[in-house]
Amino acid sequence: MVNRRLASLAGVAAILFAACSGSSTPAPSAAASAAAPSAAASAAASAAASAAASAAAAGCVVGVSWNNYQEERWAKWDEPAIKAALTAGGATYISNDAKSSAETQANNVDNLISQGAKVIIILAQDGTAIKPSVTKALAAGVPVIAYDRLIEDPKALYLTFDNKLVGKLQAQAVLAAKASGNFAIIKGNKADANADFLRSGMVEAGVPDVGKTDPAGKIVIVGETYTDNWDPANAQKEMEQILTANNNKIDAVISENDGMAGGVIAALKAVGLAGTVPVSGQDGDLPALNRIALGTQTVDVWKDARLLGKAAGDAAVQLCANPDITKVAGTAPFTSPGNNTLTSQLLTPQAITKDNLNVVLDAKWIDKATLCQGVTAGSVAACN
């Protein structure tokens, strides 16, 4: 009796989940039918748009579709930068928020078009689910900028930081601290393409794949693992087991982000190795920058969201005048994981170490009290 009740509840839950997740997958038929006329339509539209290119930028309305404005970063860093760039270019800013729903975002993009947006910037909730909307916008003669996250559409301008370079910078900073020995690599979520982008960047810097040796033969990868959901607590357990398996003989750890670096450093601390074993990270998390000042983390690859926002604003202004994305300054072809050749603009991330902590201070990314909490006076230049 109870079993049956439980089973039926589970059934209801399953249906609820299915309903929720169903919205993130586009109906194939809709996608196909929308794609067919798009080529002709966009050709016509771009002709029309270039005719109007000489019109004043004053008519340039740029719509931004945020996937989740509730997250701190977008409101605090990205939006003001985009707005500033648009204002400087004489364009107008409109926006809406999809509240983490791919379905809502599809409606939101339509909405921006009907509000008269001439260029649309999309921070995609789901890079696949948004494709029909992108096709629709392009068909209406509105160029699309894929902001920060990949949308596999060759006609959309892909604007992001160079993730491969992030991995390369992480590896380089760690190698600068420790050029040889036993290395452990804590990677992010297996389903996230970024985890592998980062890893390939490390190979470029000279950190070999598991089982392979680097040219000089001085680095041994004694532990390498993906981490579910980039979860710091999982990373901590992984690091503990790697330490156990190698009798604590670990010389360096390359962690793909700051959260996981926190878990790694907690594990290193428990065996008294924090501060002697170099550890990498990325994202510019405030606690991670504090750890760099304290000396327990070696490098934090920082992607200043304001640079990305400015680049997007500038690109939008240019696209208002000329909707050809290949003509936007600083773009280059980019081969995507889906083997499409996209037009992209990849910004350069910056490696933050103990020696250039003033960069994040000067940028007002972090205040001095937070950065220098617990730091011994005189040990770090930026904290003096």
Next chain:
Amino acid sequence: MTEATGTVPESTREQAPRSLRGLLQALNLDTRLLGMVGALAVIWIGFQILSGLTGPKHDIFSGTFLTPVNLYNLAQQSVSVGIMATGMVLIIVSRNIDLSIGSILGLTGYTMAMVQVIWIPKSLGLGFDQPYTWIIALAIGIALGAAIGAFQGFLVAYGKVPSFIVTLGGLLVWRGLVFEEQQGQTISPLDKTFQLLGGSPTASLGDVASWILGILACAGIIYTLIATRRKRRKYGFPVRPTWANGVLMALGCLAILGFVWIMNSYAWPPGLATQYAHDHGITEPPGGLQIATGIAFPVIILIAVTLVMTYITTRRRFGRYVFAIGGNPDAAELGGINVRRTVMLTFVLIGILAAISGAVQSARLQAAVTSLGTQAELDVIAAAVIGGTSFSGGIGTIPGAVLGAVVMQSLRSGMLLLRVDSPIQDIVVGVVLVSAIAFDTYVRGRSAR
């Protein structure tokens, strides 16, 4: 834990056993629990051999699983799930489910971090690392956990909303609140005293205190066995033979003192020892300073929680009621049990336990992140079920659930040691979970026939 659950047949009283079955009967132990200990032994030995074979020496003797350091880590890693599993037993026994504990863990853990990193030092301007910070943070966290549990329990017990739905909602709501609290930022570094709750060689008892604790526990077992025996005799209940009682005492003490011995044989890692010597002005002897680690603080918390929860479930009216409700809710209601109040209290209890786990987890990570406790509910339910808790209600034990948590964590840590990637780990854990329960159901069905 040591209480006899059934009666001993007259024929075996005061006689030496003639067979293994006779021996088990005389000892009158929970055979399911014994089976789990056996399964755990198989898992441990298996990982020991495999880690040796895949290790640098490629033989079966150089394994790293059964080393003091790994067992020390394993004990710590099992704590968070173990604590919550003790509460999940009562929830499942009374025919409910709680899917929200991972999110409650996250919310309480995150809030405690806010208290010690933002509210006390910054909002109130009292500064970091005050001596009272940790206890205030912990109290607020536990109160919050209890309040959330009470709210959910009220909806389930008085509102008659199925617990699956209430806690499914809770799973989403509490996790959402974690993001809302500080826009998804990581909160760190935590209060220095609070961090001790997470355990590390510097947050452990040390050898002397560990031995004292072990000997006290051993004395406790002997006392309980004698007292129980005396009481049962007084009321004319059958008792174990004297020799069987003696064997139980010896086994219990051996297990406890063995555990203490292993924890003590994990010496501080050289890095920490050097640091300690430096900080205390000690010249290191050749070969380094040897400091025994002992039992880690969070492990002591888990042991205390297990004892208290076992006491509540087996010796208090509340516990009896929970089992009565699980056995037959209607009969319990007709028998005069306040079913609604009892059910609500089980949710309050698990809310408190989730908060304690939240404290241990965040202290261990030395930071509060928004993903704290994500999917913990699944591990906890699996631990309770592997530990013999039945979904049809009325059956389950606290020590079993804790053992279940250790089994789960052994699988995960062992696979990490063997460098198995996380998706494969999930597959193995899932297969083990289902086969364990299928096997158990099969055995139970046969013995019932």
